[in-house]
Amino acid sequence: MEEAVGFTVVDYVVFGIVLLLSILIGLYYGCFGKKQKTTEEYLLADRKMNYIPVAFSLMASFISAITILGMPSEIFTYGWMYWMTCFTYFITVPVAAHLFLPVLYNLKITSIYEYIEMRFNLAARLLCTSLYIFYKTFYLSIAVYAPSLALSAVSGLHVWISVATVGIICTFYTAVGGMKAVIWTDVLQSLIMFSGLLAVIIQGCIDLGGGDVAWQIAKDSGRIYFADWSLDPTVRHTIWSIFIGYSFGVFPTFGVSQATAQRFFSCRSVRDGQKSIYVSIPIVITIISLACFCGIVMYATYVDCDPLASGKVAVPDQRMAYFVLDKFTHVPGFGGLFISATFSGALSTLSSGLNSLAAVTFQDFIKPFSCGVKLSDSKTTLVLKILCSAYGVIAILLVLLVSNMGLVLQLALSIGSLVLAPVLGMFILGLFFPWTNSAGAITGTVSGISIALVITVGKFFYPPSWPKFPTSIDGCTNVTSNLTYLTSTFAPEVTMTSLMTPTVTMTSLTSAEEGFAWFLNMSYLWYSPVELTVTIVIGLLVSFLVGRTDPLSVDRRLLSPLVDSLCSCCLPDDWKERGKVEVDGKGDGWKYREKAEMNGPDGQLTNVYGVEMIAKSTQTRDEDGK
Structure with a gap:
């Protein structure tokens, strides 16, 4: 060599x-x-x-x-x-x-x-x-x-x-x-x-x-x-x-x-x-x-x-x-x-x-x-x-x-844009929207992926074009390089920048095509927010259409602490009272008191994200749900 x-x-x-x-x-x-x-x-x-x-x-x-x-x-x-x-x-x-x-x-x-x-x-x-x-x-x-x-x-x-x-x-x-x-x-x-x-x-x-x-x-x-x-x-x-x-x-x-x-x-x-x-x-x-x-x-x-x-x-x-x-x-x-x-x-x-x-x-x-x-x-x-x-x-x-x-x-x-934003959307639906059900989460994620796929494939037919700063070759003494292996060894496809290289020449476009081409010509940084928005909006709409989840039935360990904070200050008193129930012991979800009233030999007091939880020891599930 x-x-x-x-x-x-x-x-x-x-x-x-x-x-x-x-x-x-x-x-x-x-x-x-x-x-x-x-x-x-x-x-x-x-x-x-x-x-x-x-x-x-x-x-x-x-x-x-x-x-x-x-x-x-x-x-x-x-x-x-x-x-x-x-x-x-x-x-x-x-x-x-x-x-x-x-x-x-x-x-x-x-x-x-x-x-x-x-x-x-x-x-x-x-x-x-x-x-x-x-x-x-x-x-x-x-x-x-x-x-x-x-x-x-x-x-x-x-x-x-x-x-x-x-x-x-x-x-x-x-x-x-x-x-x-x-x-x-x-x-x-x-x-x-x-x-x-x-x-x-x-x-x-x-x-x-x-x-x-x-x-x-x-x-x-x-x-x-x-x-x-x-x-x-x-x-x-x-x-x-x-x-x-x-x-x-x-x-x-x-x-x-x-x-x-x-x-x-x-x-x-x-x-x-x-x-x-x-x-x-x-x-x-x-x-x-x-x-x-x-x-x-x-x-x-x-x-x-x-x-x-x-x-x-x-x-x-x-x-x-x-x-x-x-x-x-x-x-x-x-x-x-x-x-x-x-x-x-x-x-x-x-x-x-x-x-x-x-x-x-x-x-x-x-x-x-x-x-x-x-x-x-x-x-x-x-x-x-x-x-x-x-x-x-x-x-x-x-x-x-x-x-x-x-x-x-x-x-x-x-593929990062294709996958990551919709998956983030599913986590947001789960952590911040207790009304979301599984049908809404899956439908929203698939919808986000679909939009991402449209953008990804569309860029091959209507490639974005963003202005670049001008460069010069006025000072070049030799325009052809002796280091020919550099050009030949590197495959021209292996760059993030080359994703934006036009692969199709656009000629006359219909008004619909012009609108789609303008959408694809958005800054690449806007793609993720668009896909994320579609995921969340569709996920919530489907959840409410097919029957939303009762927020009080959701294990509050599965919700972001921000949700608890907002619920504590914004929910009506009767909703808060409905949440003050003991563990049902049936393995189908936990409900927590906002303030614990027991801390003795028959109970265990735990603090989860600032929410005080009480569960009688005889009713507490182990990690395997038993």
């Missing part, structure tokens, strides 16, 4: 050390100490993790290789406005930390979709689980494929060697080490991501003469702006689309994501889980800010010679890899550090995904249909390891599909 220019033995050593450390962490937790013998140890780290490493793990699972490769190019192409999304985490994180995740934590469940069955029925639970598995398996294959292309571009290493190596290593340490290995490797990979992006910024600023020079060049081009107050929904980024649209789009990652919830569940208490979420805010904002500033440095470097316009790269998201290859190969180990940072994003995404897929598959599909067969903890852990390994193999094999079928890859990249 011939080494690419500038990718030296030092670079391979740096990259190899990162992979080796990940393997050693997995071996340590899988083969030493407690060896992850129980289900809770394997999936939830025995619910004893400190909130600091969990916070780093949350960030690492959120930031993927696609982010590291694509975000700088986003800033290069559309300007600094995207950075404003950092402020949305001050909205989404508190909501998730106080209104969603504590409800799930206190139920002592492993799969968040167990909540869906408790609140609605098994069919709703299986629908959500199936959607998650479908989404996650495709996304994981892309998470491995994208950085493998980058590695191939800067090192000359064949893309399939890269895919197989990284996929197998990640699957190994995730399957062997369980949640503890996932969390601690995420901590390591977080530090590598910080180091890689920071190194690019520092070296780039040195070459330019300072960070202020890079900032001024971008500012002179109009790329530095912080507030677009336009009410036009077709503008790609505005204050409204970011703070409303992006908030709803990113919220499922924090509020109703199995990967996030497992980390939250791994903490010692709800309070520690909330701390981990809050601590992750500055970490996420820092990594996003670094990636965005990489885009500024990259633009300032290529202000007169855009690699895309000059034909040196095939698609926008190749710019970052080309930037490192073109400017920093004279620094030993720099290429290896950048690739390590990119792959750290991939490894963290893959490990959290594999662990969560094994959890939901076992809890939601195998366990409910086991016909009463109970496995020991050791056998259950073995099954989980097999599932984790199987999903790792599937993710690697799916790369074969997505690398050769651009249409499938585009659908896979759009």
Whole structure:
């Protein structure tokens, strides 16, 4: 194999050390100490993790290789406005930390979709689980494929060697080490991501003469702006689309994501889980800010010679890899550090995904249909390891599909919008609307998915077109690149940005087609709010049409604490009195007193989200409902 220019033995050593450390962490937790013998140890780290490493793990699972490769190019192409999304985490994180995740934590469940069955029925639970598995398996294959292309571009290493190596290593340490290995490797990979992006910024600023020079060049081009107050929904980024649209789009990652919830569940208490979420805010904002500033440095470097316009790269998201290859190969180990940072994003995404897929598959599909067969903890852990390994193999094999079928890859990249917003809608219907029944929840979710599918497919026929900042090739000395392997190795389909590349030429349109094309030309940030609104509205309408659920029959543990607060201050006194009944003991739902009147040897007083609950010990169900 011939080494690419500038990718030296030092670079391979740096990259190899990162992979080796990940393997050693997995071996340590899988083969030493407690060896992850129980289900809770394997999936939830025995619910004893400190909130600091969990916070780093949350960030690492959120930031993927696609982010590291694509975000700088986003800033290069559309300007600094995207950075404003950092402020949305001050909205989404508190909501998730106080209104969603504590409800799930206190139920002592492993799969968040167990909540869906408790609140609605098994069919709703299986629908959500199936959607998650479908989404996650495709996304994981892309998470491995994208950085493998980058590695191939800067090192000359064949893309399939890269895919197989990284996929197998990640699957190994995730399957062997369980949640503890996932969390601690995420901590390591977080530090590598910080180091890689920071190194690019520092070296780039040195070459330019300072960070202020890079900032001024971008500012002179109009790329530095912080507030677009336009009410036009077709503008790609505005204050409204970011703070409303992006908030709803990113919220499922924090509020109703199995990967996030497992980390939250791994903490010692709800309070520690909330701390981990809050601590992750500055970490996420820092990594996003670094990636965005990489885009500024990259633009300032290529202000007169855009690699895309000059034909040196095939698609926008190749710019970052080309930037490192073109400017920093004279620094030993720099290429290896950048690739390590990119792959750290991939490894963290893959490990959290594999662990969560094994959890939901076992809890939601195998366990409910086991016909009463109970496995020991050791056998259950073995099954989980097999599932984790199987999903790792599937993710690697799916790369074969997505690398050769651009249409499938585009659908896979759009699948997040297709799945996450409607599933979030079902959780909102369950947590905040006690009138919702199972028919309404399922119908609403299917309706939301249908709208998402219309948007996803429609973009192929009426592709959106958002204005881009102009670029220049006036300073290019050679428009054709000698680094031809960069263009040929990267498949032009493997980018988030390329989703918006027109695939159909529009000619004359009818008025109906023009209206549909305008709808699709909305900022991509508005898609999730539209799908979420459809899910909730249809879900409530169907629930009331077929016969709403009596709010007082709903187990109040399954409702967000906000509902209790609102009911306590807003419901009439006679409704409150109706809620003051003892546990019926029949296993068909619990009803709570607002104020407990007993706390003696015959009763147990418990506080759930600020609502005092009383249940006579002789009538209290155990966790199995007996």
